[in-house]
Amino acid sequence: MKCIWWLGTLCLALILTAAAQEQEGESAPRPALHAFTAIRAGTLIDGKSDTPRHDQIILIRGNRIDSISDAASTKIPAGANVIDLSHATVLPGLIDSHTHIFLQGEDPAEGGYDANILKYPLALRTARATVSARRALEQGFTTLRDLETEGAGYGDVGIKEAIEGGYIPGPRLFVVTLAISTTGGYPLEGYAPELTMPKGVQIIDGPVEARKAAREQLDHGADWIKVYMTHRSWVGKNGELVSQPTLTLEEIKAIVDETHGWGKKVACHAYNGIGLQRALDGGCDSIEHGLQMTDAQIAQMVKQGTWYCPTLSVYYLDWAPADTPAGQRDRLRASLHGPTFRKALQAGVKIVFGTDMGGIPWTEPIAQEFPRMVELGMSPMDAIKAATSRAADMLDVAGQIGVVAPGAFADIVAVPGDPLHDITQLGKVQFVMKDGKVFKQ
Numbered sequence: 481m482k483c484i485w486w487l488g489t490l491c492l493a494l495i496l497t498a499a500a501q502e503q504e505g506e507s508a509p510r511p512a513l514h515a516f517t518a519i520r521a522g523t524l525i526d527g528k529s530d531t532p533r534h535d536q537i538i539l540i541r542g543n544r545i546d547s548i549s550d551a552a553s554t555k556i557p558a559g560a561n562v563i564d565l566s567h568a569t570v571l572p573g574l575i576d577s578h579t580h581i582f583l584q585g586e587d588p589a590e591g592g593y594d595a596n597i598l599k600y601p602l603a604l605r606t607a608r609a610t611v612s613a614r615r616a617l618e619q620g621f622t623t624l625r626d627l628e629t630e631g632a633g634y635g636d637v638g639i640k641e642a643i644e645g646g647y648i649p650g651p652r653l654f655v656v657t658l659a660i661s662t663t664g665g666y667p668l669e670g671y672a673p674e675l676t677m678p679k680g681v682q683i684i685d686g687p688v689e690a691r692k693a694a695r696e697q698l699d700h701g702a703d704w705i706k707v708y709m710t711h712r713s714w715v716g717k718n719g720e721l722v723s724q725p726t727l728t729l730e731e732i733k734a735i736v737d738e739t740h741g742w743g744k745k746v747a748c749h750a751y752n753g754i755g756l757q758r759a760l761d762g763g764c765d766s767i768e769h770g771l772q773m774t775d776a777q778i779a780q781m782v783k784q785g786t787w788y789c790p791t792l793s794v795y796y797l798d799w800a801p802a803d804t805p806a807g808q809r810d811r812l813r814a815s816l817h818g819p820t821f822r823k824a825l826q827a828g829v830k831i832v833f834g835t836d837m838g839g840i841p842w843t844e845p846i847a848q849e850f851p852r853m854v855e856l857g858m859s860p861m862d863a864i865k866a867a868t869s870r871a872a873d874m875l876d877v878a879g880q881i882g883v884v885a886p887g888a889f890a891d892i893v894a895v896p897g898d899p900l901h902d903i904t905q906l907g908k909v910q911f912v913m914k915d916g917k918v919f920k921q
């Protein structure tokens with residue numbers, strides 16, 4: 481008995497010593513991580529301020545921004561790694577709030593959307609998703625809100641873990657996993673009714689199933705919940721855009737209630753009409769696409785603080801032939817989107833930058849959305865904020881990302897020219913730092 485007590489004490493002592501050594505190891509200086517990096521910024525657009533600053537020194541320690549000061553009065557610490565961006569415009573890492581890393585365009589020649597689910601092994605889709613993530617980072621997008629895997633299950637959670645673990649390069653990911661719609665509310669569809677086809681989302685019917693799906697997805701790592709509030713769309717009898725509503729108000733309310741209980745938010749795909757109205761009445765946090773919104777709906781968004789992620793570019797791509805019903809629908813959708821964007825902008829709706837990449841092939845430039853926003857009346861500075869501090873605010877990480885400020889993560893990019901005079905400069909990102917590490921220079 482005594483012997484066992486003695487052994488136990490020895491054991492405990494050994495464990496404590498080991499723990500102390502481990503702690504000591506953790507707090508011991510790691511030169512690469514703790515040394516200062518100093519960026520000389522010719523012009524700094526910090527993501528929050530309306531006025532750019534010139535000739536600034538951004539001091540970075542580890543993975544955080546330590547300080548920002550005038551180059552003339554700053555003494556760079558001895559031994560600091562100096563990065564000269566004195567001829568460039570420096571900005572916070574960009575945020576795309578609507579992507580699909582598991583989609584690779586939906587080229588009909590390659591089998592369209594359905595081939596993703598029916599033909600591609602999950603390992604192939606995952607391998608390609610790692611390439612998508614890398615492409616985003618190369619273009620200066622250091623954060624993505626990735627809005628569902630399109631039949632690739634919880635693959636986004638795995639990719640996020642791989643990036644965070646340092647196994648593959650990629651942006652910070654906010655993931656939604658499977659997404660939710662109703663029976664008749666998502667592909668695969670159009671197959672023989674005798675067949676039970678896999679779906680690109682988790683299908684629910686009724687508030688109980690809706691809440692359960694949200695619980696499952698949150699339990700398995702969803703940072704946000706994504707819901708499809710409209711599905712098919714077509715041109716109505718009077719030439720109007722009609723979109724088929726999916727979830728009932730009771731169903732969406734159950735999902736929003738559950739998700740908010742977890743301290744998380746709900747993104748709602750909604751084109752217009754009753755589906756969009758249910759999204760707003762149900763308390764959705766962000767409206768995705770929002771092709772056509774009435775003045776009353778826009779006012780409701782302002783009142784409720786609903787975010788708007790318009791994804792303009794994708795609706796200008798791959799129109800069906802003009803003389804087909806689908807082609808007429810495609811043209812009508814694009815023609816309504818612009819005026820809605822302008823109205824929302826004027827009313828003060830909180831607009832974030834989002835592209836629907838994945839719906840757009842990942843070989844295309846992500847920054848193509850910026851000139852679309854500016855053409856529709858948004859100032860270049862506002863468009864930059866939509867892809868930096870405003871998006872960070874939506875993601876509940878204000879001050880952490882989307883801003884070049886003391887205490888923020890060192891996610892920093894640079895472009896050669898002045899994006900306030902030429903917004904297409906944002907498509908020419910030549911320097912990318914994420915989490916204090918240079919990824920592209």
Ligand SMILES: [Zn+2]
Nearest residue numbers: 578627836839
């Ligand atoms: Zn999408």
